[in-house]
Amino acid sequence: xxxxxxxxxxxxxxxxxxxxxxxxxxxxxxxxxxxxxxxxxxxxxxxxxxxxxxxxxxxxxxxxxxxxxxxxxxxxxxxxxxxxxxxx
Numbered sequence: 001x002x003x004x005x006x007x008x009x010x011x012x013x014x015x016x017x018x019x020x021x022x023x024x025x026x027x028x029x030x031x032x033x034x035x036x037x038x039x040x041x042x043x044x045x046x047x048x049x050x051x052x053x054x055x056x057x058x059x060x061x062x063x064x065x066x067x068x069x070x071x072x073x074x075x076x077x078x079x080x081x082x083x084x085x086x087x088x
Contacts, residue, residue, distance in 0.1 A: 018032070021035055021036050021039075
């Protein structure tokens with residue numbers, strides 16, 4: 001009988017990793033599979049969110065003006081001159 005919202009799979013886990021989870025789970029009084037599932041959930045929640053169109057637009061609005069201002073090569077091979085004078 002499977003539990004709702006869960007899927008039975010077969011995977012290979014390093015013996016050292018499995019032993020560590022079993023030991024921690026026994027000490028905590030919980031199941032090692034539950035503990036592994038919680039660790040995977042935590043990893044997924046800590047991972048960086050995907051780059052969305054909104055995030056990309058925001059970054060481009062911030063970066064492109066500075067990029068163009070700093071004298072990067074432009075279309076046609078001409079480079080924009082940096083006209084800022086340094087104070088002495």
